[in-house]
Amino acid sequence: MPGKLKEVEQHDAPAIAAPFFIRGKLVEGTEHRHRSRDLNADFLSPALDANAIVTPRSELPPLLDVKVSEIIDFLVETGKRLTLDSNPHLRQCLELLSATNPLPRRVVENLYNSAPEMLKRGSLEGMISTNFDNPAILDGWVQERSDGRGNTGSLRAYPPRMIHMLAGNSPAGCIASIAQGALVKAVNVFKMPSSDPFTTVAVLRTMAEIDPDHPVVRSMSAVYWRGGDQALERTLYRPQYFDRIVAWGGGDAIKNVIGYLGPGIQLVSFDPKTSISMIGREGFETAQSIADMAERTAADTTVFNQDACIASRFVFVEGEREKIEEYCARLAERLAVDRAFASADAPPLPAETREEVEVLSAMGEVKVWGKGDGRGMVILSDQPVDFHPTNKTSNVVMVDKLEDAVRYVNVATQTIGVWPPERKIDLRDRLASAGGQRICRLGTAWGHVPGGPHDAMFALQRFVKYIGEDDIVNMEVNPEVEQAASLAGTG
Known part of the structure; x- marks a missing residue:
């Protein structure tokens, strides 16, 4: 043993x-x-x-x-x-x-x-x-x-x-x-x-x-x-x-x-890498589509209780605030679910992080769903929070359009889950140029097609x-090359 x-x-x-x-x-x-x-x-x-x-x-x-x-x-x-x-x-x-x-x-x-x-x-x-x-x-x-x-x-x-x-x-x-x-x-x-x-x-x-x-x-x-x-x-x-x-x-x-x-x-x-999610306004059309996006985001966020490079920490969304808040509420609920590679209860957020969230909320800079007790917290803001979301915490950031979120991508951004999947086509080159290393459908961060790159490398x-082994049997030099070399030497 x-x-x-x-x-x-x-x-x-x-x-x-x-x-x-x-x-x-x-x-x-x-x-x-x-x-x-x-x-x-x-x-x-x-x-x-x-x-x-x-x-x-x-x-x-x-x-x-x-x-x-x-x-x-x-x-x-x-x-x-x-x-x-x-x-x-x-x-x-x-x-x-x-x-x-x-x-x-x-x-x-x-x-x-x-x-x-x-x-x-x-x-x-x-x-x-x-x-x-x-x-x-x-x-x-x-x-x-x-x-x-x-x-x-x-x-x-x-x-x-x-x-x-x-x-x-x-x-x-x-x-x-x-x-x-x-x-x-x-x-x-x-x-x-x-x-x-x-x-x-x-x-x-x-x-x-x-x-x-x-x-x-x-x-x-x-x-x-x-x-x-x-x-x-x-x-x-x-x-x-x-x-x-x-x-x-x-x-x-x-x-x-x-x-x-x-x-x-x-x-x-x-x-170490950080992963994110990006959701277009098309995903907020119906209550069912909002619920589907919340489930997909939660699946990506909670891998190893968010202690994995592929786990999403920031979600950039475009759309109407009322529907985004509905999404945040559903997401907070889905973060608290038992999954194959996550538990319903994770360790709680560090005390200093909880205090920072409370201050931001009291100042009206963020709106919060859930608690920092390890069962899931969603923080809605107009720009990313300064701390690193952990312990099943998701920072949902509103943007006018998803292209605006590219500025938050850098060489430490590993996996980017996008919804609807059609938006990947327009975003992938910009995301790659900014430093992103993998683009996938929202909700599939854990999945991989065998043989692909990891962290932008094979x-x-x-x-x-x-x-290398060279077997040189003919050392003759091309006359034109020899003449060019001679002229270069006299210059």
């Missing part, structure tokens, strides 16, 4: 054991005590041996000569075994996460139940085909250039060595990172978050039960250390050990990593190292 509850004398508090998984082997131990970020729960881990998680460059990557098709076969088989009802490792994680992760148990359970979808064959093949025009460069050297004089050039997408700083807001998110690392044949070290030091190991243990010596398994390590541990990070974050740091995290975590960057080691950052392209 991924961990067992253990009583320890230190701090006179119970702590959970969180083992590591290093290059195919489970590593257990309780030498180090840590504290989770969100719930301040203690957990214990083995001592981390930095040498154990570094694969020397003298060793070829274990997946180098494994065909991508075989890797996909292995990932698909893993997906079949990640069924919560039959996987003891995930079931144990479900129990352990109640101590370290703020998401309700039911939401975590739903995330685990949806996890196998990430490892479906169509999804995996879609990632490859959309990231690489010629996927053959992942499996070997491909001759794809010539200059007409008999000289040729070959290319290979070479496996990188990567550290993945996993996100803490989605216990199943590690599965996507594991799949991505396997598809590019990388040597992978997953730094688990303090809010979930369990799930990654559970998935890797499931892989090892299929085949403990499989190259995918030997390419994976999952460990934990406290972010900002300079003694360890100064040792690990070096180009002689790793090519890429893939960071999912908050602003402070990203800034910390940037301090270690230099020639030979690159950051691929999925940094991640697998960024992960690999493109290595």
